[in-house]
Amino acid sequence: MSHRESKQLQFESTPDMPKSQPLTYSQLLDPAVWSYKAEGNANVVLTYVGRDSAFFGYVLRLRKEPAAPVKSSGEDAPHIHSLDHEYAFQRNVIGVLLGKEYVAEMQPVPMTREFLTAIGKVIDEARPQSRRGRGPDMNQSVAPLLPDHTLMQEVFAANSVLDSSAAPPPPSAPPTVVALELKVEDDELFCPLDLYSGDVNRVKSALQVLCQTPQNNLRFFLDGAQYPVDNTDTRARLDLFLSGGFDKILDLIAKILIDDPLFRVLKTRQQSLDAYDIEWIFKWYSALAETGKEPRDPTEEEWEAIVQDYLDEGREGPKRAVDGSISAINADAGSFDSGSDTEAPQPKRKRKDSTASIGSLDRHSFEPKGKRRRLDSDTDPFRDEISDAEKLHRVQLFMLSVTLKDLSVIITVDKDNNSKEEKSDQAPHLGKPMGAIRLGNESFRYKLRVVDIDPKRIDKISHYYQLDQDIIRHFQTLKEDKRCQP
């Protein structure tokens, strides 16, 4: 552990974390106690499969080696890649914006090169071919241990379902916990506004579209293991969980997304933080850089102050387009492209496909691409009117919107009769589910958690600008502009 991290990574013990504190790290540095669970572009996630019940239902999130060399940061830089910075950002920035209950607590586990090398080899075969190029980052000195959000931890405390020494349940056994992970971003066929609409039919039809073409936007878990969503065996198992099977699960998920405040908050935050077109953001970023004031990544304290200012300002106000026109931002406002011209079909989005960024909606802006106007100084009514401080503030709020548009939400449900109250009371450290919901005559418990809520590097602004320009060019080639409706 680096000197800096060993001094700062003293997270308080939290209700979400295992009871046996302090952690016996050495037992976690055994590759045999981990199995591959999932990964994204920057991190690979492992499930604990060892025998210590204190860690049943937990995952380890390992950072992967960077895709490109990381720009070296000066002494005063906020170490955006350090776990303590990441954690403070997740809890004190994203937690404040969305609600702390949606953000998991984590426990730092010191890493060794020996372990990272060994685990890289062990998990290689389980990884998708397209992801194998980059192994664990050998320079990480700590990695976070997190509750596995695709499980209900206290069910395992009560039932010891995850006892790795026990025989696995037969495939015919009904699943105990069902989880769906949604990455609420653009897609050729998918309109995020449907998910946010509050209308059960629209939410459900958006989920159905996602299930038909999940790509990297939807993952499905039964008792913590990922299953292909369009598979008949998966659907047969779901029938055992809930009569009516898959269709009823989607009803249940739709009901949760409407009942719980998360999606309403998320939509408002995404839109208000992204109040200016990326063309403006890039212009302001470049103007600052040209005068020697290139924005750098904020420190933890600076991020907290930025969010506080945003909340104090009540920036959920009007949205200014590049041409200066103003439109209201509220739960019902905004227009979105939903698809491409049928005469000019585009390649489907694929993980790591170079066309992936040319979706019908741009996660880096909520403006409709087909109608977006290019930056034109003659139509710039705000030209030179704002201070450098305000330019910087707007760039920083935009960076927050990028994180909020890249996150995933994991929705986890189990039947209410799974909770053995007397036993879960004996294990208060395992946390409580967040909500209860009824569907027909049955009661369910659910929890919602957000993942992938790390800060984005501010020097990616030019990358986002380039993506945007590509998208504009793409839409200029289309004849028809289909929108999904607010």
Ligand SMILES: O=P(O)(O)O[C@@H]1[C@@H](OP(=O)(O)O)[C@H](OP(=O)(O)O)[C@H](O)[C@H](OP(=O)(O)O)[C@H]1OP(=O)(O)O
């Ligand atoms: O830049 P993009 O649009 O390619 O987005 C990246 C995503 O690619 P996608 O477009 O969804 O295929 C990419 O998603 P995948 O891992 O490909 O599912 C990541 O979310 C990446 O974020 P980070 O590097 O982990 O911080 C994303 O990077 P950020 O744009 O969020 O920095």
Ligand SMILES: Nc1ncnc2c1ncn2[C@@H]1O[C@H](COP(=O)(O)OP(=O)(O)OP(=O)(O)O)[C@@H](O)[C@H]1O
């Ligand atoms: N606490 C958790 N519990 C269960 N599964 C998790 C947890 N954290 C992450 N995952 C799984 O691992 C996947 C990758 O994790 P994560 O999103 O943090 O990686 P990333 O590289 O930062 O993602 P991206 O490429 O989207 O930026 C998630 O999509 C999810 O399926």
